[in-house]
Amino acid sequence: MPHDPADRRVTVTGPPRRALRSHRASGYYRPRTEIDEQTTLGHTYVRSLMRSQLRAALTVFAVLVLLVGPLPLLFAALPGARRLEWAVLGFALYAPLVLLARWYVRRAERNERDFVRLVEDR
Amino acid sequence: MNSSFAVPAVALVVVATVLVGAFGLRVSRTTSDFYVASRTVGPRLNAAAISGEYLSAASFLGIAGLVLVQGPDMLWYPVGYTAGYLLLLLFVAAPLRRSGAYTLPDFAEARLASQAVRRLAGAFVVGVGWLYLLPQLQGAGLTLTVLTGAPDWLGGVIVALVVTATVAAGGMRSITFVQAFQYWLKLTALLVPALFLILAWQADGAPARAFEEPAAFREHRTVRVQDALALKLERPLTVTVHGTVDGRPHHGTRLLLPAGTHRIDAGTRLSFAPGTPVPAAAGPGADDALSPSRAESRTERPLYATYGLILATFLGTMGLPHVVVRFYTSPHGVAARRTTVAVLGLIGAFYLLPPVYGALGRLYAPELTLTGDADAAVLLLPDRMIGGLGGDLLGALVAGGAFAAFLSTASGLTMAVAGVLTQDVLPARGVRHFRLGTLLAMAVPLAASVLVGGLPVADAVGLAFAVSASSFCPLLVLGIWWRRLTPPGAAAGMLVGGGSALLAVTATMAGFPGGGGAPHALLAWPALWSVPLGFLTMVLVSLATPGRVPPGTAAVLARFHLPEDLRTEATV
Numbered sequence: 001m002p003h004d005p006a007d008r009r010v011t012v013t014g015p016p017r018r019a020l021r022s023h024r025a026s027g028y029y030r031p032r033t034e035i036d037e038q039t040t041l042g043h044t045y046v047r048s049l050m051r052s053q054l055r056a057a058l059t060v061f062a063v064l065v066l067l068v069g070p071l072p073l074l075f076a077a078l079p080g081a082r083r084l085e086w087a088v089l090g091f092a093l094y095a096p097l098v099l100l101a102r103w104y105v106r107r108a109e110r111n112e113r114d115f116v117r118l119v120e121d122r
Numbered sequence: 123m124n125s126s127f128a129v130p131a132v133a134l135v136v137v138a139t140v141l142v143g144a145f146g147l148r149v150s151r152t153t154s155d156f157y158v159a160s161r162t163v164g165p166r167l168n169a170a171a172i173s174g175e176y177l178s179a180a181s182f183l184g185i186a187g188l189v190l191v192q193g194p195d196m197l198w199y200p201v202g203y204t205a206g207y208l209l210l211l212l213f214v215a216a217p218l219r220r221s222g223a224y225t226l227p228d229f230a231e232a233r234l235a236s237q238a239v240r241r242l243a244g245a246f247v248v249g250v251g252w253l254y255l256l257p258q259l260q261g262a263g264l265t266l267t268v269l270t271g272a273p274d275w276l277g278g279v280i281v282a283l284v285v286t287a288t289v290a291a292g293g294m295r296s297i298t299f300v301q302a303f304q305y306w307l308k309l310t311a312l313l314v315p316a317l318f319l320i321l322a323w324q325a326d327g328a329p330a331r332a333f334e335e336p337a338a339f340r341e342h343r344t345v346r347v348q349d350a351l352a353l354k355l356e357r358p359l360t361v362t363v364h365g366t367v368d369g370r371p372h373h374g375t376r377l378l379l380p381a382g383t384h385r386i387d388a389g390t391r392l393s394f395a396p397g398t399p400v401p402a403a404a405g406p407g408a409d410d411a412l413s414p415s416r417a418e419s420r421t422e423r424p425l426y427a428t429y430g431l432i433l434a435t436f437l438g439t440m441g442l443p444h445v446v447v448r449f450y451t452s453p454h455g456v457a458a459r460r461t462t463v464a465v466l467g468l469i470g471a472f473y474l475l476p477p478v479y480g481a482l483g484r485l486y487a488p489e490l491t492l493t494g495d496a497d498a499a500v501l502l503l504p505d506r507m508i509g510g511l512g513g514d515l516l517g518a519l520v521a522g523g524a525f526a527a528f529l530s531t532a533s534g535l536t537m538a539v540a541g542v543l544t545q546d547v548l549p550a551r552g553v554r555h556f557r558l559g560t561l562l563a564m565a566v567p568l569a570a571s572v573l574v575g576g577l578p579v580a581d582a583v584g585l586a587f588a589v590s591a592s593s594f595c596p597l598l599v600l601g602i603w604w605r606r607l608t609p610p611g612a613a614a615g616m617l618v619g620g621g622s623a624l625l626a627v628t629a630t631m632a633g634f635p636g637g638g639g640a641p642h643a644l645l646a647w648p649a650l651w652s653v654p655l656g657f658l659t660m661v662l663v664s665l666a667t668p669g670r671v672p673p674g675t676a677a678v679l680a681r682f683h684l685p686e687d688l689r690t691e692a693t694v
Contacts (some may be wrong), residue, residue: 042680043680046676046680049683050683053683057212057213060208061209064208064209068432072198072428072429073425075195076425082194083330085195086194086197086477089194089198089200089201089477090194090197090477090478091474091477093201093204093205094201094204094470094471094474097208097470098463100208101462101466102463104212105211105459105462105463108216112456115685115688116685116687116688
């Protein structure tokens with residue numbers, strides 16, 4: 001640590017949480033659009049974005065459940081298929097996980113782009 | 123095992139960690155630097171840092187150990203550790219970053235405007251963090267013991283000292299560099315020896331018996347039982363005994379043990395003939411009450427436990443304090459998402475390796491099942507399979523990687539726990555108090571690891587996941603997607619879900635109820651009922667207190683979900 005007084009570290013404090021919050025609540029959003037003014041119409045827009053994002057998330061989640069959910073049952077039903085269990089759990093499952101993630105990110109980013117376009121065209 | 127290379131390797135990792143941390147120290151100037159690296163960490167560096175932080179002792183040593191003892195069912199652990207990031211991406215990543223809070227308690231307060239919920243979330247962060255730090259320190263102790271014969275506690279103390287020093291000195295920015303460096307170190311440390319081990323396995327004629335049940339001894343092998351254990355036999359077993367079995371002393375007697383449970387005293391040597399199936403150490407031995415999963419032999423392991431494990435790991439990741447804090451270092455929500463995808467790829471690649479060690483361990487070191495040191499399989503295999511100078515060098519590489527694993531996860535956890543302690547427990551804030559918080563964050567689990575000991579690494583981590591999945595997962599998911607969440611609902615859900623999971627886990631660790639069967643499985647794998655319980659309580663109590671929905675909810679949710687380009691336009 002430097003000991004030169006000019007170079008010395010100053011004492012800084014943690015982020016003032018209260019101030020941060022009230023700042024956010026009062027003036028963080030300049031009233032420019034319905035969303036920022038928090039009108040009913042603005043809320044409807046935000047809701048529609050949330051719904052499309054949640055739909056994308058739930059779609060991927062459903063695929064994941066269908067993919068992974070039956071596996072323990074399958075392995076229990078086929079006690080002779082140890083090699084299959086090794087191959088699936090040790091190797092084959094990872095690529096689908098990454099692919100699902102990439103698909104979701106593309107979809108979520110597209111939802112956001114569409115939303116921005118919708119809001120700005122207005 | 124020859125320690126003349128391993129000790130320098132471990133020392134090198136420790137020194138490199140301190141040096142990389144010091145490099146970060148020079149650029150760490152403000153509180154914002156200190157906690158979240160001023161939010162300027164790009165997706166690639168951040169993804170490597172998240173992965174480096176996440177791949178703990180449980181991943182590096184524990185998975186191979188569990189697979190060795192219990193077979194491929196245990197591969198659900200790495201699958202769950204990875205899939206947890208997919209769920210985090212789906213439901214949490216971008217909104218969490220956009221929430222603009224620093225820690226989980228900050229998130230709770232920003233969403234619900236309640237100091238009480240904030241403090242409760244803080245308590246759970248500290249609890250989960252300590253529960254997760256414990257196995258890291260124990261793993262370090264085990265590694266050092268296997269390498270040098272040093273006493274159990276020494277490795278834990280070394281890790282604790284290094285981590286406290288780096289975290290207290292540099293904070294998150296230095297940690298970001300340290301973690302990213304350690305991901306690549308860990309990957310190399312498992313990958314290079316794995317390649318050589320696979321070559322050795324092929325040179326050995328590529329025996330594939332590892333995949334069959336049960337594992338069997340390939341050659342004549344003598345095992346020294348370190349701690350007294352109960353041996354559960356499903357079939358009669360022929361074995362040569364030096365020592366005490368079932369209370370009767372033997373000196374080189376060839377015994378035919380009938381099916382059933384046999385008690386082997388500490389210090390007994392058992393010699394197995396080639397082809398003998400490896401018996402499972404099971405049942406109430408010396409400290410087996412501590413290990414829910416080791417206590418269930420394969421046949422007893424109910425389907426229910428597998429699903430409990432899946433649920434806990436899939437949903438628990440998003441609530442781990444050291445994982446969540448990393449997302450605040452992304453510059454914006456889109457980067458947070460892309461970072462998560464990169465993380466999935468990085469840890470997925472890493473998790474291809476532990477199963478290799480587990481499978482080879484079943485072939486070449488099956489007796490570790492009996493000695494209770496299964497977690498050491500990864501460390502012992504290079505010496506066992508390759509031997510000589512090459513084996514020593516590879517063993518040293520693995521040991522260095524293992525220490526990187528302890529150091530990185532422990533520093534991330536310490537960072538998160540210390541952050542909460544500084545902000546919510548200690549009286550004033552600031553860098554000096556953060557240092558005090560760091561000390562406190564590490565002191566408690568260190569004391570616990572010296573006092574308790576004996577919990578298998580991956581099991582302890584599984585418990586932390588169960589608690590996190592039943593408390594933070596409902597808070598995050600409902601907080602981000604559900605408008606009608608109220609502070610009483612969130613508090614009740616966290617207390618009922620997380621609290622019951624914690625109680626169940628404590629009861630299991632204390633050996634209650636013994637024996638096994640349905641009640642035991644229910645308590646040892648609480649996630650399957652405690653997660654729905656947490657969600658249900660949170661929803662019902664919130665619905666019952668509709669008047670307590672925080673007034674700013676709509677604005678807060680808009681901030682969580684609106685893309686940044688809309689928001690920057692609004693603020694300019």
